[in-house]
Amino acid sequence: MGTNNLGFWLLAIENNKPSAYFLGLSFSHYYFNEVQNQPLIKDGFLQIEGSLVQIIKVPGLPGYDDYSAIADGKMFKVNLKELMKDTDQDGYNDIFEKCFGLNPDDKDSDGDGINDFVDINPMYRSEKNKFTELYEMLLPTYAGAPDFKKDPYYFEVFKTDCDYFHQINPGEYKVLFIPENEDKQSYYVRFTDVYDFGISKIRKNKEFPERFYINKWGSSSSTDCAAEYKNGKWELEMMGGIDI
Ligand SMILES: [Ca+2]
Numbered sequence: 337m338g339t340n341n342l343g344f345w346l347l348a349i350e351n352n353k354p355s356a357y358f359l360g361l362s363f364s365h366y367y368f369n370e371v372q373n374q375p376l377i378k379d380g381f382l383q384i385e386g387s388l389v390q391i392i393k394v395p396g397l398p399g400y401d402d403y404s405a406i407a408d409g410k411m412f413k414v415n416l417k418e419l420m421k422d423t424d425q426d427g428y429n430d431i432f433e434k435c436f437g438l439n440p441d442d443k444d445s446d447g448d449g450i451n452d453f454v455d456i457n458p459m460y461r462s463e464k465n466k467f468t469e470l471y472e473m474l475l476p477t478y479a480g481a482p483d484f485k486k487d488p489y490y491f492e493v494f495k496t497d498c499d500y501f502h503q504i505n506p507g508e509y510k511v512l513f514i515p516e517n518e519d520k521q522s523y524y525v526r527f528t529d530v531y532d533f534g535i536s537k538i539r540k541n542k543e544f545p546e547r548f549y550i551n552k553w554g555s556s557s558s559t560d561c562a563a564e565y566k567n568g569k570w571e572l573e574m575m576g577g578i579d580i
């Protein structure tokens with residue numbers, strides 16, 4: 337079993353190749369025991385001991401969520417056939433694709449000729465224009481981080497409805513997007529805290545038609561950026577942030 341920012345995965349080695357199957361069980365609801373007495377796989381089922389939990393937000397300490405158990409000593413069972421089903425054979429199981437808005441019946445969800453498993457932006461076709469360039473400048477960077485691009489299961493998740501932002505060609509890591517409108521979100525992302533950042537659409541100011549505004553927010557901060565396009569380059573100005 338493995339966990340990353342997206343959720344729980346069953347790790348497997350098949351034909352000497354490591355692979356991972358997304359469980360689709362939210363860590364906002366499930367806690368799995370670190371040590372388990374029963375075998376993990378039995379009679380065609382993955383069986384995991386753990387608890388049903390509720391996350392208690394600690395006021396003023398974003399990221400320091402506490403768990404409160406609703407029901408302890410549970411055994412969760414997942415049908416292995418269902419879990420390992422990868423209809424389009426692109427390397428991501430159907431459960432993963434459904435949870436994150438990819439197409440489980442198409443190897444290449446956005447039709448750009450690059451399969452989902454290796455596409456750094458598998459949800460939308462990347463385009464090159466001055467606004468995608470602007471959004472690429474606003475992406476968080478991680479100095480000294482490992483090469484996330486090589487990890488097909490690591491994604492940075494953004495909550496956004498901005499078409500330009502969807503078209504970015506990210507440099508350092510794979511990206512997924514969550515719609516801002518809850519009705520358009522999958523059940524999984526609606527109930528699981530998987531996104532790290534949100535980025536707004538571009539706003540304009542009638543009095544300064546050359547100036548564009550974007551708001552980006554994280555779990556504990558919100559920053560307004562003003563941008564002007566001059567001589568083929570963006571000039572960015574961070575207009576102060578609020579630390580929550
Ligand atoms: Ca698939």
Ligand SMILES: [Ca+2]
Binds near residue numbers: 424426440441445
């Ligand atoms: Ca697919």
Ligand SMILES: [Ca+2]
Binds near residue numbers: 446450
């Ligand atoms: Ca693609």
